[in-house]
Amino acid sequence: MPAPSSTSRNEPAIAVIGGGPAGFFAAITAREANPDCRVTIYEKSARVLGKVLVSGGGRCNITHDSPDPRELAAHYPRGHRELIGPFTRFGAPDAADWFTGRGVPLRTYPDGCLFPASNDSRTVIDCLTREARRAGVKVRTRCGVRALSRQGDRFRLTRADAGAAVVDRVLIATGGRAAVGPPGGGYALAAGLGHAIIPPVPSLFTFTVPDPLLQGLAGIVVDPAAVRAPGVKGLKVQDGPLLITHWGLSGPAVLKLSAWGARAFHAADYRFTIAVDWIPGLAAGEVEDALADLAAAENHKQIKAFGPFGLSRRVWMRLVERAGLDPTRRWGEPGPKQRAALVRVLKGTALEVTGQSAFKEEFVTAGGVPLKEIDLKTMQSRITPGLFFAGEVMDIDGVTGGFNFQACWTTGRLAGFALAGPED
Numbered sequence: 001m002p003a004p005s006s007t008s009r010n011e012p013a014i015a016v017i018g019g020g021p022a023g024f025f026a027a028i029t030a031r032e033a034n035p036d037c038r039v040t041i042y043e044k045s046a047r048v049l050g051k052v053l054v055s056g057g058g059r060c061n062i063t064h065d066s067p068d069p070r071e072l073a074a075h076y077p078r079g080h081r082e083l084i085g086p087f088t089r090f091g092a093p094d095a096a097d098w099f100t101g102r103g104v105p106l107r108t109y110p111d112g113c114l115f116p117a118s119n120d121s122r123t124v125i126d127c128l129t130r131e132a133r134r135a136g137v138k139v140r141t142r143c144g145v146r147a148l149s150r151q152g153d154r155f156r157l158t159r160a161d162a163g164a165a166v167v168d169r170v171l172i173a174t175g176g177r178a179a180v181g182p183p184g185g186g187y188a189l190a191a192g193l194g195h196a197i198i199p200p201v202p203s204l205f206t207f208t209v210p211d212p213l214l215q216g217l218a219g220i221v222v223d224p225a226a227v228r229a230p231g232v233k234g235l236k237v238q239d240g241p242l243l244i245t246h247w248g249l250s251g252p253a254v255l256k257l258s259a260w261g262a263r264a265f266h267a268a269d270y271r272f273t274i275a276v277d278w279i280p281g282l283a284a285g286e287v288e289d290a291l292a293d294l295a296a297a298e299n300h301k302q303i304k305a306f307g308p309f310g311l312s313r314r315v316w317m318r319l320v321e322r323a324g325l326d327p328t329r330r331w332g333e334p335g336p337k338q339r340a341a342l343v344r345v346l347k348g349t350a351l352e353v354t355g356q357s358a359f360k361e362e363f364v365t366a367g368g369v370p371l372k373e374i375d376l377k378t379m380q381s382r383i384t385p386g387l388f389f390a391g392e393v394m395d396i397d398g399v400t401g402g403f404n405f406q407a408c409w410t411t412g413r414l415a416g417f418a419l420a421g422p423e424d
């Protein structure tokens with residue numbers, strides 16, 4: 001077995017477990033803040049930053065145009081209160097400046113998402129690996145950490161290859177659980193040093209909805225729509241584009257609802273009822289008035305002739321049928337009662353969700369190390385001094401839009417400074 005490494009306190013040895021975005025950002029920050037510290041990233045797989053490569057459909061949605069820390073934090077179902085402080089110290093504009101200042105020009109899209117101007121996630125990987133090299137961070141791939149324990153006031157790391165190292169400070173940046181398979185090893189490392197683990201469950205998923213209403217409509221986007229889960233107490237309605245898929249529903253409105261309801265939906269074994277509002281811009285009374293106007297103005301046309309309210313004709317026909325109306329009838333024929341039934345469907349079609357599946361563009365983990373066990377100014381454990389956390393291993397997750405990487409940049413940055421700094 002190789003001899004454990006040792007060091008003096010003026011040159012603290014720092015182990016970063018996990019070569020993802022959070023680990024890299026922390027390692028670079030630590031070395032730049034204190035060139036005397038020795039920083040090694042231990043990555044269990046053959047290559048670092050694997051998720052960055054596939055992120056955002058290969059384009060890497062790096063952050064979001066959200067300069068106000070409070071507004072930014074509101075996009076995190078887990079962490080919306082706790083992240084306001086960290087975002088004040090290193091927010092989305094700081095992250096954007098960091099990358100643009102290091103040769104990654106960014107482009108902001110109308111929906112607020114920031115991507116590298118190259119539209120290629122490899123630009124981000126190249127930047128992080130180049131900056132790590134320049135800063136003198138050592139990177140060891142195929143070098144998973146299997147065990148972590150206290151050795152006096154230092155830490156002993158046992159690697160998967162049975163090698164060991166003794167270091168002064170440790171950052172756990174092992175990410176969330178994989179989409180399939182058992183939870184990642186980082187949770188066990190944290191638990192071994194006294195941390196509770198909030199059971200990890202998936203967030204950002206699409207809904208399986210085997211309702212005939214949706215059959216044959218795959219590919220249609222209704223924008224905007226609003227989706228809610230009436231059976232889940234306290235869960236707010238989510239709006240945005242709604243995508244009909246071969247299996248059910250996806251798109252930003254559904255993904256946001258999946259994130260905010262991640263725990264409740266998991267507890268319900270992903271069987272629950274949703275209500276879709278197909279015309280969220282109009283109140284029920286306004287829809288009723290608009291339908292009455294249509295009945296007067298288009299009374300000789302068939303109901304199926306066109307889709308009002310910006311709805312596609314095919315979606316419109318299904319909704320009309322769901323309301324018990326015959327779409328071949330004329331606009332002037334249905335009476336107020338039938339129009340009221342149509343309003344009810346348009347403003348709240350009930351659909352049964354029977355399962356979930358991973359959204360290919362992005363999925364994350366809700367759960368992990370509880371935030372109350374971490375000092376969020378430094379990302380240091382409140383339980384084990386010298387132990388730090390960054391990224392998705394913590395009970396932090398955001399909706400889609402660049403928020404999950406932003407949490408990595410922020411927590412990695414704060415952890416990096418603290419790792420390199422003097423002891424408390």
Ligand SMILES: Cc1cc2nc3c(=O)[nH]c(=O)nc-3n(C[C@H](O)[C@H](O)[C@H](O)COP(=O)(O)OP(=O)(O)OC[C@H]3O[C@@H](n4cnc5c(N)ncnc54)[C@H](O)[C@@H]3O)c2cc1C
Binds near residue numbers: 042045173175360404
């Ligand atoms: C398909 C997909 C697309 C995404 N797209 C986006 C996007 O466009 N924008 C966005 O903001 N977010 C996106 N995300 C979410 C984002 O990728 C994650 O939130 C982010 O990667 C988390 O970073 P992390 O450093 O905490 O963990 P990870 O990126 O998961 O990195 C952790 C690393 O630790 C390693 N590791 C684990 N255990 C050990 C161990 N015991 N020893 C050594 N190494 C270990 C892992 O191999 C991994 O390399 C996407 C996620 C997915 C799955």
